[in-house]
């Protein structure tokens with residue numbers, strides 16, 4: 121068990137998976153962490169489709185258009201995150217305030233999901249590059265209205281953690297006082 125800030129350091133996008141399968145109970149625990157994420161008006165506009173086994177290869181193919189994301193072929197599991205219809209109060213609030221809360225909510229749930237995976241000894245990569253059309257064809261109704269993200273999940277092939285490449289805090293942090 122690591123502390124929260126160590127967990128954040130440890131989480132990184134994994135593009136080198138060991139092919140060993142991921143235990144179903146761990147995938148369920150990841151989704152449980154996402155389920156507890158906050159959302160605008162507690163709308164929870166999300167759905168998580170866990171894909172393992174032979175179907176995982178089919179999901180991988182949907183993330184590889186134009187030669188991208190080749191590493192997903194080795195990922196033993198995926199969690200497809202779809203956006204569900206938001207609660208009426210959240211959509212009204214979004215319209216009044218000219219904000220799109222649902223994708224923000226999905227992002228928060230994704231952070232919970234990926235950090236939980238790290239805590240459980242798993243590795244993930246958030247994938248925004250995928251064919252929504254092909255995925256919808258594959259998953260059918262399970263996919264819901266919009267697929268927002270695909271998360272590859274597995275055990276990392278290596279233990280080492282890369283240093284984080286990020287903007288300096290002076291670039292992104294300001295105080296208005």
Ligand SMILES: Cc1cc2nc3c(=O)[nH]c(=O)nc-3n(C[C@H](O)[C@H](O)[C@H](O)COP(=O)(O)O)c2cc1C
Pocket residue numbers: 131132133134135189245246247248249250284
């Ligand atoms: C919305 C979103 C979409 C992303 N799409 C991809 C992707 O399609 N393929 C990929 O290899 N990484 C993808 N990433 C991972 C980012 O490249 C990565 O998070 C970023 O470079 C920081 O590196 P780190 O996650 O290792 O800390 C995506 C990340 C986010 C948040």
